[in-house]
Amino acid sequence: MIVTERFALEEGFKKRLRERKAEFGFNGFGEAVYYRTYSRRKPDGSQERWADTVIRVIEGIFSIRKQHYKEQGLAWDDTRWRPFAESMAESCFSMHWLPPGRGLWIMGTEYIYERGSAALYNCGAVDTTDLVDSADWAMDMLMSGVGVGFNTAWKGGASIPDKSEPKLYVVEDSKEGWVRSVRLMLESYCRGGPFYRYDYSRIRPAGSPIRGFGGTASGPKPLIELHQRLEKIMDDYCHEKIDTTRCIVDVFNAIGVCVVAGNVRRSAEIALGSPHDETFLHLKDYDRFPDRKDIGWISNNSVVLHEHEDFEKLPDLAPLIRKNGEPGILNLVNVQKYGRFGQEIHDRAWLTNPCGEIALESHELCNLAEIFPTRCPSRDAFDKAVEYAAFYAVTVSLLPTHRSETNAVVARNRRTGVSISGIADWIETIGVARVTRILRDSYKRVRRINEKLAKESGIPVSLKVTAIKPSGTISLLAGTSPGMHYPVSRYAIRRLRSGNSSKLTRFLIEAGVPHAPDEYSENTTVFEFPIEYANPRSQNEVSAWEQFALLAMLQREWSDNMVSCTISFDEAKEGGQIEHMLAMFAPVIKSASMLPRLKGIYEQMPIEPIDKEGYEKRLRRMPTIDWSRFAGSDGAGEGFCSILACNI
Secondary structure (H helix, E strand, O other): OOOOOOOOOOHHHHHHHHHOOOOOOOOOHHHHHHHHHOOOEOOOOOEOOHHHHHHHHHHHHHHHHHHHHHHOOOOOOHHHHHHHHHHHHHHHHOOOEEOOHHHHHHOOOHHHHHHOOHHHOOEEEEOOOOHHHHHHHHHHHHOOOOEEEEOOOOOOOOOOOOOOOOEEEEOOOOHHHHHHHHHHHHHHHHOOOOOEEEEOOOOOOOOOEOOOOOOEOOOOHHHHHHHHHHHHHHHHHHOOOOOHHHHHHHHHHHHHHHHHHOOOOOOOEEEEEOOOOHHHHOOOOOOOOHHHHHHHOOEEEEEEEOOHHHHOOHHHHHHHHHHHOOOEEEEHHHHHHEOOOOOEOOOOOOEEOOOOOOEEOOOOEEEEEEEOHHHOOOHHHHHHHHHHHHHHHHHHOOOOOOOHHHHHHHHHHOOEEEEEOOHHHHHHHHOHHHHHHHHHHHHHHHHHHHHHHHHHHOOOOOOOOEOEOOOOHHHHHHOOOOOOOOOOOOEEEEEEEEEOOOHHHHHHHHHOOOEEEOOOOOOEEEEEEEEEOOOOOOHHHOOHHHHHHHHHHHHHHOOOOOEOOEEEEOHHHHHHHHHHHHHHHHHHOOEEEEEEOOOOOOOOOOEEEOOHHHHHHHHHHOOOOOHHHOOOOOOOOOOOOOOOOOOO
């Protein structure tokens, strides 16, 4: 047990919080997302309601801080912290701020108290100079729910092992057992180790519950497929059928697909390569590399711009971006020299997380928290939300992970990412001039809070403290636009997918929510909810130029890490201007990706634009859902973390 101390809110306060009605966003769609993704079974077997989740999160984060203070011999007094904790809980309940999806789902659980903080983190990255060690770390973190970035640094060096008399490895039914099996496979090629055949008999069958971490087991099939893929990848590399770049990315993509298919945790990857590497630039060209189609989708691919000649490649990148939105760009010059643009903060980072809002060193993790200004009824409420988000994000770094190499870099940098969502809604409400001023003042507030907490808890001040995350399901709970992005449409059908065996599926069908079988996935049902964004401007009404300008403003005024964004563009009208956009904005930003706007409608899109009349018609048909009857679910944890998927 790593965390033995416990902090508890007073029973009277918890009772009052449980009596309050939660105001989820989007006509109840946010509430459906909450119950699908974050509501867990309580120790007594009953289902968490929103107040229960908030209480678990707040008691968990204060238990971590209390543990740190006790271990360091620092003064701790529950009565001193309790009023602050109660106010923080009330602000969280009202969704003025929220922890990241990882924290909302698993903070305050026995799993965290026993295993450490890895599962609380959003962002991770690893350098691949040592292919074996980096793959080991990446699979471990992916299976903990961390999105992982990786580069193409491995210089090669592998040979086909002697397969004539393989050794037997019995795979243990645990995360550690799966990771170990992959390490042994790669060691046999890269380090001259023995070749293994695998016994999967100890792995629990598909559908079995996963105790502690939650969810249900997949059975051994995803791991069997991973071993087969890895053997083929390494054999092809040794026979010079693929080059080093493909070998690295294929290994990591195969691992990522296994983790997603394994139902252990859904996460994603970003591959970082050189703009001069022709293989890397065309990894998503499945006409050229048709055998990558089954695994290539798991990662977004971005090029690193560091030297003068890298920036000279921007004209060559424009046609690739126009075609399918990749590669994205990472300006390493600005990453390593600046915090907010113009504010010098020297940073050793040379990697990034999949969503592109946090630059990282190898083996580093970063935790986020999110503020929703349009949910805050006053400036005072917003200022308090800033304080609570800053408190949450840095407190997670007080709890070590189970990896010593990660603990070393996290303890040195204490990097956090206090983020803001609903920015487009906020701008349309009060104007960009006021938003700019508030961001500038609030950044200073985050810094002051971070410095105060660091001094009190005896740790270094965080290297960087703010970011703009893309926001996936968390912004859906609050009912805002995600991150800096404008909504696809003011009125839309939002679809929620759920496995047919889940309790949520049966519950929503019985409640009368419109639904249909999933056209693309077996044993899955798609539910439809009408939603309205509090924003008169849709994505189609905001040019790519304006989106780039907003990105640059946020990098200048708020984010000393990075701004995650997917610049959507009209291929016909703006596709020919991509080179000019990159030339003008790449020097003053840190990261960006672009994506051509979707042409037309396809069946069961995650979000489908509709008009006001269609929205009102669907809204009248929606049933009132009695969530007090829902029980027996342990949530699904956070969904994908990727530049192109977080805001879809």
